[in-house]
Amino acid sequence: MQRRHFLRTSAAAAAAPFILSSRPAYADEFGEMKKRVGLIGTGWYGKADLLRLVQVAPVEVVSLCDVDSVMLKEAGDLTASRQLSKKVPRLYGDYREMLKEKDLDMVLIATPDHWHALAMIEAVKAGADIYVQKPTGVDVTESAAMLAAARKYGRVVQVGTQRRSTPHLIEALETIIKPGKLGKVAHVDLCCYYHMRSGSTAPDTTPPAQLDYDMWSGPAPKRPYNPIVHPRSWRAFMEYGNGIVGDMCVHMLDMVRWMLDLGWPSAVSSSGGIFQDKASRANISDTQTAVFTYPELDIVWTHRSWGSSPDPQYPWAAIIYGEKGTLKLSVNSYDFIPSKGQSVHRDCVMELEQYPEDKTEKDLEKHVAPAIRGHMRDLLRNIASRGKPVADIEQGHISSASCILANLAMKTGRTLHYDPAAAPGGVVKDDPEATALLTRPYTGPWVHPDPASV
Numbered sequence: 252m253q254r255r256h257f258l259r260t261s262a263a264a265a266a267a268p269f270i271l272s273s274r275p276a277y278a279d280e281f282g283e284m285k286k287r288v289g290l291i292g293t294g295w296y297g298k299a300d301l302l303r304l305v306q307v308a309p310v311e312v313v314s315l316c317d318v319d320s321v322m323l324k325e326a327g328d329l330t331a332s333r334q335l336s337k338k339v340p341r342l343y344g345d346y347r348e349m350l351k352e353k354d355l356d357m358v359l360i361a362t363p364d365h366w367h368a369l370a371m372i373e374a375v376k377a378g379a380d381i382y383v384q385k386p387t388g389v390d391v392t393e394s395a396a397m398l399a400a401a402r403k404y405g406r407v408v409q410v411g412t413q414r415r416s417t418p419h420l421i422e423a424l425e426t427i428i429k430p431g432k433l434g435k436v437a438h439v440d441l442c443c444y445y446h447m448r449s450g451s452t453a454p455d456t457t458p459p460a461q462l463d464y465d466m467w468s469g470p471a472p473k474r475p476y477n478p479i480v481h482p483r484s485w486r487a488f489m490e491y492g493n494g495i496v497g498d499m500c501v502h503m504l505d506m507v508r509w510m511l512d513l514g515w516p517s518a519v520s521s522s523g524g525i526f527q528d529k530a531s532r533a534n535i536s537d538t539q540t541a542v543f544t545y546p547e548l549d550i551v552w553t554h555r556s557w558g559s560s561p562d563p564q565y566p567w568a569a570i571i572y573g574e575k576g577t578l579k580l581s582v583n584s585y586d587f588i589p590s591k592g593q594s595v596h597r598d599c600v601m602e603l604e605q606y607p608e609d610k611t612e613k614d615l616e617k618h619v620a621p622a623i624r625g626h627m628r629d630l631l632r633n634i635a636s637r638g639k640p641v642a643d644i645e646q647g648h649i650s651s652a653s654c655i656l657a658n659l660a661m662k663t664g665r666t667l668h669y670d671p672a673a674a675p676g677g678v679v680k681d682d683p684e685a686t687a688l689l690t691r692p693y694t695g696p697w698v699h700p701d702p703a704s705v
Contacts, residue, residue, distance in 0.1 A: 286356040286631075289314035289379070291346045291370050293326035294482050295614055296384060297361030300411065303623040304359070304382075305334050306606055308631055314355060316343040318463040322482065333608070344463060346370050350377040357634070360384060361411075363485045364492040365471040368393035372700055375406040380634045382627070384411040386501045386651035387644065389471075389492060391669075392676035392690040394648045394655070396700035399675065401644045403705060409630040409640040410647025414506035414582070416625030419597045423578060423585045424510050432589065433573025436511060440570045441503040441552040443495060448556035449487040449533045451479045470697035477532060487533035489658075494535030495554045496521075496654045503569045504543065505642070505650035506580065507550060510571070516653055518544040518668050521661040527557045541657035552657070583618055652677075659688050675702035 288310045290301045294317070304310060312330050317323040323342050331339040343349040350358075350373050358374040360367055360383040368388045371381055381401070387410060388394035401408045414420055427433065455475035458464035464476050472490045485491045486498055507513070523539030537557060543550040560566035568581040576589035587595040599618045603610050609620050626642065633640040652669070656679075660667045663685050671677040679685035693699045 286310045286634075287354060288312045288357045288359065289316070289340075289349055289355045290326075290359045290361065291316045291349070291374075292360060292362035292366070292384075293317040293322055294319075294361065296411075297359065298326055298329065299615055299620075300359050300361055300382060300384070300623060300627075301330065302333055302608075302612065303620060304357075304627045305330075306608075307624050307627050309335055310357070311336055311338075312340050313338075314343065314349045314352070315340045316346045316349045318344055318466045319461055319481070320344065321461040345466065347373065350374055350379075353377050355379045357382070363467075364497065365389045365490070366469055368397050368700055369470065369697065371397050371408070372400045372705055375400050375404045375408070378404075378406075380407040380630070381644075382409045382411065382630055383644075383647075385505075385647060386493060386497050386654060387647045388651065388655075389497075390689060390691040391652045391655050392702065393700060394652050395671070395676045395702040396705050398644050398648045399702040400700075400705040405637075407630065407634050407637065407640060408644035408647075409626060409633075410642045410644060410651075411626070412502055412505040412642045412647060412650060413619070413622040413626040414502055415509050415641045416629055417582065417599070417619075417622040418625065419585055419599050420506065420510075420580060422597060423580060423587070427578055427585075427587050427595070428510050428571075432575060432587065433571060433578060434575035436571055436573045437548050438572045439507050439511075439548060439550040440572075441500060441507070441550060442560075442566075442568055442570075443499040443503075443554040444556075444558070444560035444566045445499070446556055447486075447495065447499075448528065448531070448535060448537050449479050449484050450528055450531045451484075451487075452530055452532060453478050468694070470693040470699070472692075473694055479532060487531075487535060489534055492535075493655055493658050494539075495556065496536075496539060496541060496552065496657050497651075499554065499567060500541065500552045500657070501650050501654045503567070504550065504552070504653060505646065507569050507571065508650060509641075509646070513545055515649055515669070515671060516543040516545055516550070518542075518666050519653060519656040519660050520544075520666040521657040522664075523661055527555075536661070539657075539661065541654075541660070543653060543657070582622075659685055662688070 290297050293315050312334050315326055327339045327342050358379040360370050371383050387397050455477050458476040521541035523536045526538040528537050538555050541552040565579050565581050571578040579586045584598045601617050602621045629640050656667050667685055668680040
């Protein structure tokens with residue numbers, strides 16, 4: 252126990268150069284003009300993102316939007332208590348009314364996945380730079396349209412794959428991978444063994460009075476309201492997202508692509524289904540494996556929403572295998588186990604003393620807050636320079652679309668070879684059926700965005 256305490260204390264000191272956040276540098280770093288900010292989607296992660304932005308820059312949050320009136324009001328009051336002006340933002344139930352004002356410099360989007368694309372595209376058309384939660388779109392064509400819109404309208408877009416801004420993971424990249432301590436990397440495992448798939452068997456019912464369920468559903472396939480949908484458990488349904496692959500794999504795949512400088516996989520295959528919990532109302536897989544093929548390595552994803560993890564210290568993780576050692580990575584820590592020499596362990600840094608409000612903020616993932624702050628700082632710096640942030644929309648598109656392709660591969664039972672350049676939304680080579688699945692039908696009156704004409 253004494254040795255472990257010593258190693259953790261030493262790790263914290265050694266990691267100090269890679270901690271990206273301290274109490275704010277503010278305007279000198281991000282430009283002189285105070286940004287006017289709006290948020291679409293004021294639930295769990297919407298508030299987590301917005302309040303981390305407020306911590307690192309003197310922005311003015313002027314607009315909030317949500318289809319749940321109670322959630323919206325609570326978010327307005329909380330925002331007023333935390334921002335410098337103490338003003339309650341304007342409150343909207345329809346993001347189109349909010350964007351019609353055309354007075355926002357930045358828009359944060361933290362809706363359920365099926366609303367990311369339409370809200371983001373309208374926000375860039377309204378002249379805003381964007382922070383949008385992952386995955387980018389709920390289908391591949393949506394995601395391609397988001398990239399096309401960002402480029403057409405010249406907006407800076409950061410995707411919420413904040414592993415790229417996680418201090419201890421940046422340290423692993425800079426001190427283990429870049430110096431070549433792994434040697435040649437020839438395989439990567441990704442996994443998630445969290446019990447995060449809803450097991451509810453609750454019957455469908457009437458939506459609560461404060462929720463505009465028609466607007467909440469929007470372009471998604473219509474289904475009766477079920478109480479596990481709102482708030483937060485909507486990921487139980489493929490109508491609104493892409494299951495655990497779209498939620499958790501996208502983070503780890505994106506992190507590994509960043510660390511190993513990888514682009515599109517040449518092939519994607521997947522198998523799985525609902526093998527263990529057939530009674531739940533959830534229709535996402537509870538067991539799934541996917542393989543993302545690259546020229547000199549495979550990246551293999553596995554999730555089970557039941558049973559136990561083979562490594563209790565790394566239940567949601569990436570394990571990179573090199574000829575000289577193995578690197579385990581998670582949101583909580585990393586471990587480098589070399590073939591020869593001393594192992595290295597690092598834990599995440601939570602920054603609770605620098606940001607004491609994190610200690611009591613409801614539902615905040617305290618270990619992730621520093622990464623969100625770093626991600627916001629990176630976005631603000633690139634808004635000032637008009638550069639590309641670390642999780643630029645193109646990188647988010649590659650990671651998100653690759654995960655969506657994994658689900659399509661499982662659905663079709665075939666290995667898919669996606670060509671992103673063959674058409675504005677890409678095509679699956681020699682597979683017209685899979686190509687048709689790249690675009691999911693919209694429920695009217697909503698119109699699916701077209702990458703060729705956003």
